[in-house]
Amino acid sequence: xxxxxxxxxxxxxxxxxxxxxxxxxxxxxxxxxxxxxxxxxxxxxxxxxxxxxxxxxxxxxxxxxxxxxxxxxxxxxxxxxxxxxxxxxxxxxxxxxxxxxxxxxxxxxxxxxxxxxxxxxxxxxxxxxxxxxxxxxxxxxxxxxxxxxxxxxxxxxxxxxxxxxxxxxxxxxxxxxxxxxxxxxxxxxxxxxxxxxxxxxxxxxxxxxxxxxxxxxxxxxxxxxxxxxxxxxxxxxxxxxxxxxxxxxxxxxxxxxxxxxxxxxxxxxxxxxxxxxxxxxxxxxxxxxxxxxxxxxxxxxxxxxxxxxxxxxxxxxxxxxxxxxxxxxxxxxxxxxxxxxxxxxxxxxxxxxxxxxxxxxxxxxxxxxxxxxxxxxxxxxxxxxxxxxxxxxxxxxxxxxxxxxxxxxxxxxxxxxxxxxxxxxxxxxxxxxxxxxxxxxxxxxxxxxxxxxxxxxxxxxxxxxxxxxxxxxxxxxxxxxxxxxxxxxxxxxxxxxxxxxxxxxxxxxxxxxxxxxxxxxxxxxxxxxxx
Amino acid sequence: xxxxxxxxxxxxxxxxxxxxxxxxxxxxxxxxxxxxxxxxxxxxxxxxxxxxxxxxxxxxxxxxxxxxxxxxxxxxxxxxxxxxxxxxxxxxxxxxxxxxxxxxxxxxxxxxxxxxxxxxxxxxxxxxxxxxxxxxxxxxxxxxxxxxxxxxxxxxxxxxxxxxxxxxxxxxxxxxxxxxxxxxxxxxxxxxxxxxxxxxxxxxxxxxxxxxxxxxxxxxxxxxxxxxxxxxxxxxxxxxxxxxxxxxxxxxxxxxxxxxxxxxxxxxxxxxxxxxxxxxxxxxxxxxxxxxxxxxxxxxxxxxxxxxxxxxxxxxxxxxxxxxxxxxxxxxxxxxxxxxxxxxxxxxxxxxxxxxxxxxxxxxxxxxxxxxxxxxxxxxxxxxxxxxxxxxxxx
Numbered sequence: 046x047x048x049x050x051x052x053x054x055x056x057x058x059x060x061x062x063x064x065x066x067x068x069x070x071x072x073x074x075x076x077x078x079x080x081x082x083x084x085x086x087x088x089x090x091x092x093x094x095x096x097x098x099x100x101x102x103x104x105x106x107x108x109x110x111x112x113x114x115x116x117x118x119x120x121x122x123x124x125x126x127x128x129x130x131x132x133x134x135x136x137x138x139x140x141x142x143x144x145x146x147x148x149x150x151x152x153x154x155x156x157x158x159x160x161x162x163x164x165x166x167x168x169x170x171x172x173x174x175x176x177x178x179x180x181x182x183x184x185x186x187x188x189x190x191x192x193x194x195x196x197x198x199x200x201x202x203x204x205x206x207x208x209x210x211x212x213x214x215x216x217x218x219x220x221x222x223x224x225x226x227x228x229x230x231x232x233x234x235x236x237x238x239x240x241x242x243x244x245x246x247x248x249x250x251x252x253x254x255x256x257x258x259x260x261x262x263x264x265x266x267x268x269x270x271x272x273x274x275x276x277x278x279x280x281x282x283x284x285x286x287x288x289x290x291x292x293x294x295x296x297x298x299x300x301x302x303x304x305x306x307x308x309x310x311x312x313x314x315x316x317x318x319x320x321x322x323x324x325x326x327x328x329x330x331x332x333x334x335x336x337x338x339x340x341x342x343x344x345x346x347x348x349x350x351x352x353x354x355x356x357x358x359x360x361x362x363x364x365x366x367x368x369x370x371x372x373x374x375x376x377x378x379x380x381x382x383x384x385x386x387x388x389x390x391x392x393x394x395x396x397x398x399x400x401x402x403x404x405x406x407x408x409x410x411x412x413x414x415x416x417x418x419x420x421x422x423x424x425x426x427x428x429x430x431x432x433x434x435x436x437x438x439x440x441x442x443x444x445x446x447x448x449x450x451x452x453x454x455x456x457x458x459x460x461x462x463x464x465x466x467x468x469x470x471x472x473x474x475x476x477x478x479x480x481x482x483x484x485x486x487x488x489x490x491x492x493x494x495x496x497x498x499x500x501x502x503x504x505x506x507x508x509x510x511x512x513x514x515x516x517x518x519x520x521x522x523x524x525x526x527x528x529x530x531x532x533x534x535x536x537x538x539x540x541x542x543x544x545x546x547x548x549x550x551x552x553x554x555x556x557x558x559x560x561x562x563x564x565x566x567x568x569x570x571x572x573x574x575x576x
Numbered sequence: 577x578x579x580x581x582x583x584x585x586x587x588x589x590x591x592x593x594x595x596x597x598x599x600x601x602x603x604x605x606x607x608x609x610x611x612x613x614x615x616x617x618x619x620x621x622x623x624x625x626x627x628x629x630x631x632x633x634x635x636x637x638x639x640x641x642x643x644x645x646x647x648x649x650x651x652x653x654x655x656x657x658x659x660x661x662x663x664x665x666x667x668x669x670x671x672x673x674x675x676x677x678x679x680x681x682x683x684x685x686x687x688x689x690x691x692x693x694x695x696x697x698x699x700x701x702x703x704x705x706x707x708x709x710x711x712x713x714x715x716x717x718x719x720x721x722x723x724x725x726x727x728x729x730x731x732x733x734x735x736x737x738x739x740x741x742x743x744x745x746x747x748x749x750x751x752x753x754x755x756x757x758x759x760x761x762x763x764x765x766x767x768x769x770x771x772x773x774x775x776x777x778x779x780x781x782x783x784x785x786x787x788x789x790x791x792x793x794x795x796x797x798x799x800x801x802x803x804x805x806x807x808x809x810x811x812x813x814x815x816x817x818x819x820x821x822x823x824x825x826x827x828x829x830x831x832x833x834x835x836x837x838x839x840x841x842x843x844x845x846x847x848x849x850x851x852x853x854x855x856x857x858x859x860x861x862x863x864x865x866x867x868x869x870x871x872x873x874x875x876x877x878x879x880x881x882x883x884x885x886x887x888x889x890x891x892x893x894x895x896x897x898x899x900x901x902x903x904x905x906x907x908x909x910x911x912x913x914x915x916x917x918x919x920x921x922x923x924x925x926x927x928x929x930x931x932x933x934x935x936x937x938x939x940x941x942x943x944x945x946x947x948x949x950x951x952x953x954x955x956x957x958x959x960x961x962x963x964x965x966x967x968x969x970x971x
Contacts, residue, residue: 377853403855417849422913423842431843432854433836444834467785487854 065129067092067258068113068227073124075108075117075282082108084282085124092226095249095259097273097290099266101302101478101506104279106262110229113260114148115141128227146227147220155203155212162186162199165218189218193248210241217248228252230261234268235504239362239532239567246272264506266295280304302507325387326526327351327374327407327495332384334373342366344373346384347552349545351495351526356517358541358558359530361570366550367530368412371497374528375409376402389494403434408493410484412500412530419480421473425465426454428472429486438490457486462512478509485516496520496527502536514540534563546570610907613922614796617929624933632933635811638803639818641925641932643883646817647876649924651895652902653828654869656920659903661865662845662912663712663719667726668873668899671704672892674734675877677743680887684745693750694878701874705867712866713859727896735889744886753820754882757813766814770801773826817879821921824872829917841865845912901927901948905955911963927951 068090075083083105090096100106111117112126115135126133128144135141138148155164163170165186171178186199193214203211213233220228230249234242249272253259263269269276269290276293278286278301286301333345344366351357359367373382376396386395388405396402399409411417420428430450433439438450454468461482465475472483481501488496501517502510517540521527531537537544538558546553546569554569624632631637651668658665675697682693704726711722758766774797780786808814832838844851844858852858876895881887906923908915930951931944961968 375853399853400855400857409853411853417847417853420843420846420850420913422846427839427843430839431851432856433839434855439836442836445836445839447834469785491855 065092066090067129068260069125069127069130070109070112071125073109073112073122073126075105075112075122081282083112083122083279086279086282086284088277088284088287090227090258090260092256092258093253094275095253095261095273097269097276098260098262098279099264099269099276099298099302100279101508104302104506105282106279107231108282109279110148110231110260110262113141113227113229114138114146116148142223142225145223145225146229147216147223147225148229148231149213149216149220149233150231155215157204158202160200160202161190161197161211161215164203164215165189165199165222167219169219169222185222186218189221190214192221193218194244210237210244213237213245214248217252225257227258227260230259230263232263232504233261234263234265237532239534241362242268264504266298269298270295278302299507324353325350326353326389328385328387329374330385330387332370332373332382332386334369334378334382335380336369342369342550344369344547344550345382345552347545347547349552349555351528353494353526354521354524355543356521356527356529356541358537358544359528359547360532360534360537360544360566361547362532364549365547365570367547368499369550370547371409371499371528371530372411374402375399375407375497377409403432403491403493406492406494407497408488408491408495409497410481410488410499410501412503414477414480414484414503418484419472422471424469425458425463425472425475425483426450426468428483429454429457430490431487432491434491453490454486457489461486461516476506476509478505478512481505481509481513485513489520493525496525497530498527499530501529501531502533534566537566538563610916610919610922613905613907613919613926617922617926620926620929620933624929624936628933628936631936635807637932637936638807639811639815641928642807642818643815644932645921645924645928646815646821647879648895648898648902648928649821649921650824650872650876650879651869652899652906652920652924653824653917654872655896655899655903656906656908656915656917657828657832657841657865657868658719659900659908659910660841660845660912660915661862662848663862663865664900664910665708665723665866665869666720666896667704667708667723667730668869669892669895669897670727670730670734671700671870672873672877672880672895673887673889674730674737675700675874676881676887676891677734677738677889679750679877679881680743680746681737683747683750683881684743686745686747690747690749697874697878698871701871702867703870704873705865705870706863708870709863709866713862734891738887738889740889742886742888746881746885746887750878750882751885752882753816754879754884756816758808758816758819759813763808763814766819767801767805767808770804770822771798774798774801817883820875820879824875825917825921832917837861837864842913845914847913897952898924898927898948901952901955904952904959909959909963910956 066089068088070086070088073083073086073088074081086105086109088096088109098106098109108117112122115138118136118140119134128146133141133144135144141147156167159167162183163186166182171181171185183199190197190199195214195218203215217228228249230245234245237245246268249259249261253274261269261273270293273290276286276288276290276298277284278298280302285304286298328348328350330348331346332348334343336343342364347370349357359370361367369378372378373395374386376398382395388407396405396407402409415421420431423431430438430453433442433445435453436442437446438453439445451468457463458465458468463475463479463482463486465479472480475483498517501513505513514536517527517529529537529540538561541558543555544558544561544566545555546566548570556565556569621633651672655665655668678700679693679697682688682696683690708719708723708726711717711725712719715722775794777790777793777797780790804814832841840851840856840861843854843856844861848858873895877892880891902924903915903920904910904923905926906915906919906921908919927948930947931941934944934947935941964970
């Protein structure tokens with residue numbers, strides 16, 4: 046173990062010279078039960094190269110990533126997988142890690158209670174006869190982070206800084222110390238704010254320049270186009286495109302992902318520019334909340350008014366307090382918020398919790414679909430009707446009316462084009478996009494006057510994204526008032542009538558989306574948030 | 577369990593991509609299904625049938641077996657609700673001891689009519705549920721610790737009240753619930769009703785997706801009713817505790833499937849944060865779960881005291897563990913969100929079959945405990961193996 050430390054920091058110290066093929070995959074087949082996840086996929090990656098791996102949800106890109114990093118061990122797939130010319134017989138992700146292939150997760154993985162230095166050197170602690178050499182540990186960690194342009198006190202616990210960007214940097218630094226030659230970035234930018242994305246993309250380029258091979262799995266085509274040398278598109282488990290990035294444009298890639306021409310690109314709401322305040326349904330005045338374990342950021346003071354049939358955007362970088370704002374309105378919060386919440390002409394005290402909010406007609410779809418949206422082992426039907434709030438689904442809120450539930454859900458599956466084997470299939474088996482549609486269906490069933498959606502399209506594929514947008518617009522047209530919080534500027538400019546801009550929990554400005562550009566949003570929200 | 581704890585658990589669970597979740601192998605699925613459970617019971621029964629020269633499957637022993645199973649099964653049905661909600665209750669064994677002692681004291685005093693005794697026991701069950709539920713759901717003490725405290729405290733209270741003596745003097749009205757046999761026309765009506773219930777799944781016969789499942793369920797249920805009819809008609813009749821267990825089982829099964837409450841049980845065990853966001857009152861739901869197990873345990877105490885005619889100080893020892901074993905062997909996950917009433921009944925029957933059969937073979941109870949412990953560990957192991965996609969070892 047100790048021998049690795051001295052040489053570790055230099056990525057280029059690997060025996061493979063830049064330009065040599067480091068990963069060779071040929072005829073890779075992966076089956077999950079009767080479902081073929083990967084169908085004879087071949088992939089070669091050279092050192093010093095960044096390969097973008099894209100595809101719709103369920104196309105097989107995560108599966109390919111999991112084979113690469115040993116999460117799917119030898120024996121679970123067939124086909125050739127060679128690392129630097131030798132067969133890669135990984136029995137676990139640890140084997141892959143030791144062989145020099147590392148995964149950088151979507152949200153980073155760090156032990157919050159440990160110090161930054163301990164996290165970087167996790168599983169790799171320098172020691173003498175089992176006693177940790179703390180000076181060397183922090184020295185090596187500091188050095189590795191410095192190479193990433195991060196001057197930070199490695200003795201501090203991760204939790205004092207927090208943030209997805211920091212944990213991703215810790216993961217990269219950990220890999221550098223381990224002597225990693227191949228990095229798999231799995232949606233590593235999807236939870237990051239604009240500036241942090243730039244930082245991470247720059248790191249990728251630097252790692253590649255030092256001889257590492259990088260596989261970048263992402264839904265974000267602009268980032269792929271900006272940073273990758275080559276792009277590989279998977280569709281239904283097959284490789285349908287493998288080309289140099291030069292000369293590729295977004296449309297061609299989207300066509301390859303979808304296997305068809307994309308639906309007409311949206312041009313925003315039809316009735317933009319109508320005067321706000323004509324039929325208010327929800328307004329908050331001098332709204333503020335404290336921070337706590339659930340809400341990391343103190344929010345407020347914020348004031349805005351939401352009209353019937355309006356889509357209001359909430360924009361800000363990560364940590365600006367978007368989720369905290371929506372949570373506090375919905376009643377998911379630490380402590381009691383201050384200020385007035387006027388809902389449906391009733392000046393009322395804040396909702397005590399989701400139960401009361403939903404009863405009043407305010408429904409929320411949270412950003413973390415897996416954490417607090419879907420119940421994976423319950424069926425599609427049970428997930429859609431969760432809570433059973435709609436009166437006609439039950440007999441006096443006491444007994445379930447099964448046939449009524451079935452009819453309602455079948456109609457929604459059809460309407461939202463949810464791809465499922467049936468209403469009784471466990472929701473956990475569905476792709477992210479279809480799970481998101483289940484949450485939309487649940488919201489429909491609860492018949493909200495106001496719908497709060499946090500990150501409506503995070504981690505879902507292009508096709509599902511368009512469906513979600515269409516649904517949001519359609520619902521607003523029918524009179525539902527919707528608040529959409531998002532990190533993606535283009536999404537908000539597309540969907541929202543007005544956009545509330547947050548920065549460090551404070552309300553900076555409210556803009557009309559028709560008169561605003563992505564640049565404006567980024568500048569107003571304050572840009573530079575340090576890592 | 578506090579919100580933070582469950583959140584961090586769920587965060588870990590969410591890191592695995594659901595679409596690509598590896599499928600457990602089919603033999604494992606079989607083991608964790610009701611079919612696997614029936615198969616295991618059939619094997620155990622055949623084994624003991626041979627080893628005991630047929631005594632094990634005599635009508636008399638089957639009735640005995642059902643009687644022994646009934647009290648565990650009643651508590652286990654309450655435990656299913658608690659476990660499916662992602663909690664645990666370790667206090668029920670001691671609580672059964674305390675309730676039995678109180679019942680015996682009230683009875684032996686002779687000051688109140690028997691109906692007061694029964695009401696007192698049931699009220700104690702409700703209070704226990706409110707007590708445990710408040711500690712867990714409102715005060716946020718992890719269920720394991722809160723009910724472990726109750727386990728010690730109630731046993732202590734029971735010994736303090738009884739002075740460590742066996743209290744006898746149970747009157748006939750209470751003994752009726754533990755000892756009586758249903759015979760004659762009431763038994764015929766009971767069996768007829770059971771037969772009709774067994775045929776109920778046939779209403780799905782028109783739906784091709786559910787046709788096969790319905791036929792299998794009906795076949796198994798009818799077989800069960802036939803065994804019940806044969807043994808009860810050829811021996812002394814249907815023991816009262818068994819009848820009560822079956823009635824509770826039907827009610828619980830219907831409630832879990834058809835009531836809004838039952839839906840929410842599995843929802844908050846499956847993903848508590850999601851259930852809360854969906855507007856389910858999680859705290860109230862958890863408290864109701866504890867009240868149900870409290871009341872069912874009180875009923876168990878009545879049956880126990882009724883059968884024995886006395887309340888010895890060791891009443892209820894290991895009942896919580898037998899109940900948890902029955903639930904887990906019956907296919908419920910200790911992680912919450914799953915489990916069925918038929919599974920729990922079969923789980924209880926399997927455990928009781930083992931100890932009954934070993935008793936017939938004159939195996940000392942020490943070795944019976946060893947067997948029960950190993951079987952429980954095997955069942956939980958199979959659950960966790962299926963949770964991690966069929967891999968035998970943790971990576």
